[in-house]
Amino acid sequence: MNCETCQLKELVVVPTEIQDVLRCILHTIIFHRALGLVRPKDVECEHFELTYVSCLPYNRSYLSYEKIDQFIGWVEKHPNRKCQVCLSFYEVKNKHATWFGNKIERLYWEQWYINLHVLNPKSHGKSHYTKAPVSTGGKNASEESSSRHAALESSLCEVLFQIIRFADEKKDHIPTVQNSEIISFPFGISTPSSSDSSFGWHADVLKRMLQTGHPSMLS
Amino acid sequence: MATPSESDRTEQIITLFLHKAQHAVLASRIPHLHLSAPRPTSARDRWFHLALGDLPAQIGHHGAVMDPLVVDILLTPRGDADDPTGSPEAVVERWTAQCVPPSPWSAAAPHHPHDGSWHRKTYKKSIILLRSLYALLRLLPAHRIFRLLCSSSQPYNYDLSYRISSFVAPLSRAEEAELKQYSFAPVETLFGQLVVSVQYRPSLANFNLEVSSMPPMIITDYVGSPAADPMRPFPSSLPERVSRPIMHQYPPTGIRTSAAPSFDRPHSWNSTPLAHHPLSSASGLPVSEIGFLLPENYGHLVPNQRPLGERKGSSGYNELKLSPPLSTSASPSPPTRGGDSPQSRFHLETAPVSIPTGKSQHRSPNLSDPFKSLLPPPSPRSTRADPYCQESPSRSISFRKSEGSILGDVYSNFHIYAAHKGLKDGRDDSGRFSALSSGGSPRYGFSRSSSRLSIQDDLDDGDFSYPFAVDDVDTSDSQARSFDGKEASEDTLSHKSPEFGSSHKSREAEVGILVHMLKTAAPLRQGQGSLLSSESNAEVSMSSSVMSRKTCDVLEELQSYKELKNLLLSKSKSGSLDSVKQRKE
Numbered sequence: 001m002n003c004e005t006c007q008l009k010e011l012v013v014v015p016t017e018i019q020d021v022l023r024c025i026l027h028t029i030i031f032h033r034a035l036g037l038v039r040p041k042d043v044e045c046e047h048f049e050l051t052y053v054s055c056l057p058y059n060r061s062y063l064s065y066e067k068i069d070q071f072i073g074w075v076e077k078h079p080n081r082k083c084q085v086c087l088s089f090y091e092v093k094n095k096h097a098t099w100f101g102n103k104i105e106r107l108y109w110e111q112w113y114i115n116l117h118v119l120n121p122k123s124h125g126k127s128h129y130t131k132a133p134v135s136t137g138g139k140n141a142s143e144e145s146s147s148r149h150a151a152l153e154s155s156l157c158e159v160l161f162q163i164i165r166f167a168d169e170k171k172d173h174i175p176t177v178q179n180s181e182i183i184s185f186p187f188g189i190s191t192p193s194s195s196d197s198s199f200g201w202h203a204d205v206l207k208r209m210l211q212t213g214h215p216s217m218l219s
Numbered sequence: 220m221a222t223p224s225e226s227d228r229t230e231q232i233i234t235l236f237l238h239k240a241q242h243a244v245l246a247s248r249i250p251h252l253h254l255s256a257p258r259p260t261s262a263r264d265r266w267f268h269l270a271l272g273d274l275p276a277q278i279g280h281h282g283a284v285m286d287p288l289v290v291d292i293l294l295t296p297r298g299d300a301d302d303p304t305g306s307p308e309a310v311v312e313r314w315t316a317q318c319v320p321p322s323p324w325s326a327a328a329p330h331h332p333h334d335g336s337w338h339r340k341t342y343k344k345s346i347i348l349l350r351s352l353y354a355l356l357r358l359l360p361a362h363r364i365f366r367l368l369c370s371s372s373q374p375y376n377y378d379l380s381y382r383i384s385s386f387v388a389p390l391s392r393a394e395e396a397e398l399k400q401y402s403f404a405p406v407e408t409l410f411g412q413l414v415v416s417v418q419y420r421p422s423l424a425n426f427n428l429e430v431s432s433m434p435p436m437i438i439t440d441y442v443g444s445p446a447a448d449p450m451r452p453f454p455s456s457l458p459e460r461v462s463r464p465i466m467h468q469y470p471p472t473g474i475r476t477s478a479a480p481s482f483d484r485p486h487s488w489n490s491t492p493l494a495h496h497p498l499s500s501a502s503g504l505p506v507s508e509i510g511f512l513l514p515e516n517y518g519h520l521v522p523n524q525r526p527l528g529e530r531k532g533s534s535g536y537n538e539l540k541l542s543p544p545l546s547t548s549a550s551p552s553p554p555t556r557g558g559d560s561p562q563s564r565f566h567l568e569t570a571p572v573s574i575p576t577g578k579s580q581h582r583s584p585n586l587s588d589p590f591k592s593l594l595p596p597p598s599p600r601s602t603r604a605d606p607y608c609q610e611s612p613s614r615s616i617s618f619r620k621s622e623g624s625i626l627g628d629v630y631s632n633f634h635i636y637a638a639h640k641g642l643k644d645g646r647d648d649s650g651r652f653s654a655l656s657s658g659g660s661p662r663y664g665f666s667r668s669s670s671r672l673s674i675q676d677d678l679d680d681g682d683f684s685y686p687f688a689v690d691d692v693d694t695s696d697s698q699a700r701s702f703d704g705k706e707a708s709e710d711t712l713s714h715k716s717p718e719f720g721s722s723h724k725s726r727e728a729e730v731g732i733l734v735h736m737l738k739t740a741a742p743l744r745q746g747q748g749s750l751l752s753s754e755s756n757a758e759v760s761m762s763s764s765v766m767s768r769k770t771c772d773v774l775e776e777l778q779s780y781k782e783l784k785n786l787l788l789s790k791s792k793s794g795s796l797d798s799v800k801q802r803k804e
Contacts, residue, residue, distance in 0.1 A: 168351040
């Protein structure tokens with residue numbers, strides 16, 4: 001079984017939009033891979049004229065928003081950078097007993113890379129949602145912000161199309177469902193903030209590679 | 220060569236997939252078919268692990284397994300259909316789902332394993348395909364119009380309707396040029412490839428969607444609440460628009476013009492208030508057939524060629540692994556909401572501008588639970604998770620009103636009920652007052668033809684008590700009743716309620732005492748008379764407090780009062796004797 005990887009189109013966002021964008025994308029991906037019995041619910045984006053589908057129970061935190069918050073906090077410390085959020089689906093394989101305890105081996109069979117280019121809000125003006133009076137000097141900034149926001153909305157729609165297409169086309173690698181849970185397969189979200197080092201998300205990628213081995217071996 | 224059971228299983232998967240796909244499309248495009256409130260998941264609804272609720276039975280793919288399913292979503296201008304200058308309806312989306320058999324000239328037929336795993340793979344992939352379809356429905360431009368129509372309470376100049384067919388009708392060149400196509404990845408089955416595609420308009424800016432400029436409907440001869448003037452006669456005939464505001468929303472012009480007989484406006488206290496409704500059985504038209512009388516612009520329904528009930532297999536799901544439900548002898552169970560299907564089309568989604576009387580909202584034929592279909596579908600943003608039976612108290616009350624209760628009395632008594640509800644501690648809310656709570660089945664507190672009787676019943680319970688003890692000290696009759704220990708209708712009150720704390724009694728008693736004192740205050744006397752008047756006032760207050768106590772207590776107090784009286788008399792006598800002696804001196 002190969003590990004299918006999907007690199008989503010890069011989105012240019014400001015920190016206030018990160019949460020909305022990530023939730024939209026993550027829920028859409030999970031909806032395609034949570035193969036248990038679900039009752040889908042429409043969720044409207046807060047900052048965009050888009051509707052996505054959520055299938056996660058409301059009263060359980062299947063999707064850890066803490067990580068998203070951590071990521072936003074990390075972004076604020078490292079502004080104006082390109083970064084990635086990775087959603088990985090894996091299987092839990094044999095537990096290897098080591099000197100330090102039992103190590104759970106994860107075999108990743110699908111990974112989604114959400115590429116974000118986070119802009120510094122101070123250098124790119126305020127969002128058009130602000131209610132502050134706009135002077136003539138700030139008018140250009142608000143127009144620019146509005147056009148950027150519209151472009152982001154269009155790009156986000158394209159990303160959702162991309163997710164639907166990829167999830168629909170790539171189905172052969174999906175493992176057998178072993179339970180009747182809503183979340184049929186465990187998944188993990190990794191962000192640059194999860195390892196707050198100078199290497200950023202690179203360290204996360206290295207960690208995963210060391211833990212799981214080469215994807216081509218997962219067959 | 221596939222085994223017969225695998226063939227049957229595959230056929231079942233394909234058939235139900237087409238049905239589910241159609242369901243997903245219609246529920247996401249047709250406002251009155253949008254079921255946002257959670258429903259109990261039926262066995263059939265569990266197919267493909269996507270619980271969408273049940274569509275009306277008449278709406279379904281009635282073609283053969285290999286026949287294509289074509290669902291056209293139309294943007295229909297609202298207005299007079301006979302107006303030649305009006306813009307025609309436009310196809311904004313065309314969804315096509317079909318099992319395409321392999322071409323006979325294909326080089327090699329795909330090898331299908333005979334271990335029974337093939338249909339499991341088919342089923343798993345069909346699940347993902349449906350998820351993709353469902354997600355894509357939210358991304359297409361028509362979804363915005365759908366959300367707008369669902370969420371707005373005002374009618375727009377366009378409506379979304381649908382057309383289902385088993386053949387791909389060719390579109391005009393102009394339409395084809397405006398449509399963009401998206402095709403999902405096909406799913407291999409035993410009979411061929413399950414192919415789903417959509418042709419959609421990438422932009423709907425050409426359709427100037429705006430709030431309809433129709434003037435609000437004013438009921439000129441509105442008779443108001445029957446409580447105001449019960450004997451006021453109703454007019455013999457009313458305009459159809461006024462009498463059926465709901466029908467005006469979705470442009471069933473056929474119904475508007477021909478299928479709507481004029482009828483007398485029913486009284487709300489009629490025993491059969493819906494007798495004159497065109498959708499009731501009394502109109503002579505079976506409810507199930509009304510759906511097929513809808514005009515063209517509302518939706519064409521394909522004649523029932525092969526009922527789904529003839530399909531084999533059950534709809535139960537027994538295995539953990541992704542496999543379709545096992546095929547047993549039973550045919551798939553019909554949708555649980557089949558009985559409500561005609562009503563689901565006439566949802567009060569965009570309420571007309573009319574004076575709500577509660578009667579128009581309750582127009583339903585003789586259904587077991589007519590309240591279910593009368594909920595306006597909330598906006599997609601709505602997070603309302605209440606089943607439709609969890610109604611707000613005001614709506615419940617308005618529904619009960621149509622069954623014979625009087626609006627004015629209902630609300631006044633509701634106010635009293637609410638006050639009492641707060642006073643009682645151990646009252647069971649699952650009974651009468653469940654309509655006021657947030658859960659449970661809708662049991663309505665005002666279950667009598669007259670709301671006054673419902674209070675009567677509660678009074679007879681014995682735990683009921685008025686918040687004000689005015690009546691307790693009002694008349695001597697009430698006092699006598701209390702001494703006799705009778706549970707009169709207005710007097711079962713505070714002294715019958717053990718839960719009613721002494722603080723309440725004392726407060727009420729104080730109020731009652733005060734009122735009674737004001738009413739029965741004796742004229743003031745000078746000097747000794749003032750003493751007597753104050754004493755008599757004390758007697759009055761004490762006697763009034765007696766009323767709120769039990770009989771034995773009252774008797775004891777009566778004795779004490781007698782003693783006091785004797786004492787006072789003796790004092791007064793001695794006082795008078797002294798005064799006489801002083802005068803003599």
